[in-house]
Amino acid sequence: MFIKIALIVAVMAVALFMLRGQGARRQALRRLGLLLFAALAVVSIVFPDSLTTVAQRLNVGRGADLLLYVLIVVFFSYVASRYVRDRRSAQQLTALARRLALDEAPPPRECVAGPEVAGSEAAGPAEVA
């Protein structure tokens, strides 16, 4: 029972952590997490039974089960962080494409060229294949 609660809390915490905040602090924490992961991986390789010992103490049963649970949490956090990053790059791409479309557009009125399109008279009809 305890393990279920702990895993659910971990999933939520990771999702929250990945979805909000950014910058140096978050990157540093992620790197520390990676170090911890590597250390634990090494320990479990050197002492294969240690995983099972920990698992039993957590009422999970086998070490392989614990590994699977942890993997699910890690995978989910990866998906979440990927989603955030994809969305950010999509927004950058949108801004870039929009700027291009606006720069290549003819002025809105023959006589009045607005600030957005000033200087683009020579561009004429956009030809982007």
Next chain:
Amino acid sequence: MAQARFDDVWVVIPVYNEAPVLAAVLDDVTGTFGHVCVVDDCSTDGSDAIARGLSGRGVRVLRHPINLGQGAALQTGLEYVLADPLMGRVVTFDADGQHHVPDAAAMAERVGTGELDVVLGSRFLGGAKGAMGGAKRLVLKAAVAYTNLSVGMKLTDTHNGLRAMNRQAAQALHLTQNGMAHATEILEQIKRAGLRYGEHKVEISYSPYAKAKGQSLLNSVNILVDLMLR
């Protein structure tokens, strides 16, 4: 010819592969409105060339270098028409011929009177059923209920591409939902900006073409997820 009373109105039409009907739709729109901004979302069927052929009738064509989605096309169009200092009103209009130009004209006039900042087209206003299949109506009604709940409005139709707004409203919109979830995003931003809004009864033509091009029911799942994962 375009009517002089609409000289401060820009009609923004997001276009993605609408070649079969685009010429007829633009012909219809330019009969009333003298300033039309077509945002071609990187069509592959020559829609942009068709629109450019009508530049003599006040059609300006912008082309996204890559396909971004209807929400992105709308935002591009809004930014373009805001560059026209004489623009006082914007009408958003779908390219597939489902909207009626007289509805757009009436909505632009309501904005022109200053009673409202935004006039939203509704196919359900006054209990109208709209000529559509049961499943589609059910999904649309569910979308209306969900959107009203999440946005805090009481609208009868939340996914109608026909809208009219004044310059202030156009400036308040900053759409980041590139896909179809922008319909909800527009309402959220209208609400947040404290704009005065109202609905206007409009007709929707469910031609075989519009039906074939329209949103598949499954896509409503995508829209829902887009809105929840922000």
